[in-house]
Amino acid sequence: MNATPSWREPYLVVTPEGVQVVYTAAGLASRSLAAVVDYVIIITLLATSLVMIAANEGTSSANQDVILALLAILAFVVNWGYFVFFEWIWNGQTPGKRLLRLRVLREGGRPVDIGAIVVRNLMRAIDFLPLLYGIGLVTMFVDRYHRRLGDLTAGTVVVHEAMPLTLERVMQPVVVQLPPRAPDAPPTPLVPNVERLTAADLALLLEFLQRRDELQTEARSDLAAHLAAVLRQRLALPSGSGDPERFIEHVLREYHVAQAVISRQDG
Structure with a gap:
């Protein structure tokens, strides 16, 4: 498999039901923008806290030492706790990730848990070395x-999150260009048992046909082969x-033929 990084690298997940789900791994640009948003919020919180602490403690030399000590403790708590808190309550998202539509998942597509959240954010200090996420960016x-x-x-x-399902999207007609049937094809479906397909099966097939041009060649080929094998078994x-x-x-084309036959019979 090609290991060359790509900003549109698909991340394939096979569910326990044998269905293959395709995510797009978040790249450097989107993750960096999300981090900028989060750190702007963190810096704003720290600056606001510094002003409040300074106003309460005064400006004497002893108080300045107290202010610096409190600020150091606050900076550690906010910088570390911010990511843990939001990724925990928002199921893998911070304000920056939510704005950029990114989400942290466990490998295999499972929801992230508190243990993984704590570990990945404890390692943030090492990722930050030697300066400005040097190790993290290289990795x-x-x-x-x-x-x-x-x-x-x-x-x-970290993956790109799919667009939310809205009534407008549901009501939009699904357009997938299918090659026409042969002129001499019979009026009945050429695929046995095609009426067994469920609405979920059809949605999965349509999703693949709509998104296949977004996938890299190898991922597209692997996913098509998996879906075809599942179809033959079904x-x-x-x-x-x-x-x-x-x-x-x-x-899919013969399924439409089968539905047309059923409609004629019912009519």
Whole structure:
């Protein structure tokens, strides 16, 4: 498998049901922008706290030492606790990640837990070395899923979150260009048992056909082969050696034929 990093590197997850889900690993640019947002918030919190502490403690030499000590403690608590707190209550998101539509997941696509959150953020201090996330940036650049050292240690990955499902999106017609049937094809479906496909099956096939051009060649080929194998098993068809994508298109096209036959019979 090609290990060259890519800003659109797909992260493939196979669910216990055998369904393959495709995420897009978050790259350097999106993760850096999210970090900038988070650190602007952290700096704002620290600056506000410094003003409040200074106003309460006064400006004497002894009080200045107290202010510096309190500020150092506060900086550690806020810098470390900020990420742990938000990633815990927002299930893998901070304000910056939420704005950029990023989310931390466990490897394998599982939701991140508090243990992984604590570990990945404790390692942030090492990722920051020697300056401005030096180690973290190098690790993210060479890792195919752009994981920093904290992610590798905690077994996490940051991915782009899918767009939320809204009524407007549901009501939009799904347009997938399928090759036409042969002129001499019969009016009945050419795929046995195609009526067994469920709404969830169809949604998965349509999702793949709509997004396949966004995937890298190898990921696209692997996902198509997996879906074709699942389809053959679901429809009790023998294994085949043809192009998986053409097979998926063929099944979807013949499903529409089967639905048209049913509609005519009901009418």
